Amino acid sequence: QVQLVESGGGLVQAGGSLRLSCAASGRTFSNYAMGWFRQAPGKEREFVAGISWNGRSTYYSDSVKGRFTISRDNAKNTMYLHMSSLKPEDTAVYYCACKEAVAGIRLPHEYESWGQGTQVTVSS
Numbered sequence: 001q002v003q004l005v006e007s008g009g010g011l012v013q014a015g016g017s018l019r020l021s022c023a024a025s026g027r028t029f030s031n032y033a034m035g036w037f038r039q040a041p042g043k044e045r046e047f048v049a050g051i052s053w054n055g056r057s058t059y060y061s062d063s064v065k066g067r068f069t070i071s072r073d074n075a076k077n078t079m080y081l082h083m084s085s086l087k088p089e090d091t092a093v094y095y096c097a098c099k100e101a102v103a104g105i106r107l108p109h110e111y112e113s114w115g116q117g118t119q120v121t122v123s124s
Helices: none
Strands: 003-007 010-013 018-025 033-039 046-051 058-060 068-073 078-083 092-099 118-123
Touching: 003 092, 018 033, 018 092, 018 118, 033 068, 033 078, 046 068, 046 078, 058 068, 078 092
Parallel strands: 010 118
Antiparallel strands: 003 018, 018 078, 033 046, 033 092, 046 058, 068 078, 092 118
8 A cells, every 4th residue: 555645735825836745655656646635624525636657647627727737756756736826715635645547536536545634725
C-alpha cells in the first residue's frame, strides 16, 4: 500500500496562490494515477484534479480549470497542486489519493489510499 502525506496548506487572501505537495512512500509511486480532492464543512468530498502515472494526462473539475495545475515528479515520489486566483469557495481540506488506473479518476470510491489532508483557507 502507498502512504501519502499532504503539505503546503494555509491561510491566503482571495486572489493569492498556494502550492500543495503530496509525498508518497511504500509501493512504486509511478505505478499509480493520482488525484486531489477537497471537502468543505458540511459538503461531500469532491474531485479537484487528477493525473496519469506518467503525467501526460491531466483532468480538472470545472470549478478549478484554468486556475489550478496538477503535476508530478516521479523521481521525487511527489505530486503537486499549484493553486492560483484562489477564491473563498476554495476553502476546504485538500486530500491526495492514488489508484491503479486512470479510469474513474474523478470518483473518490475508486481510490485505494488517501492522505490525512491539509487545510486551505481563503479569506475574502
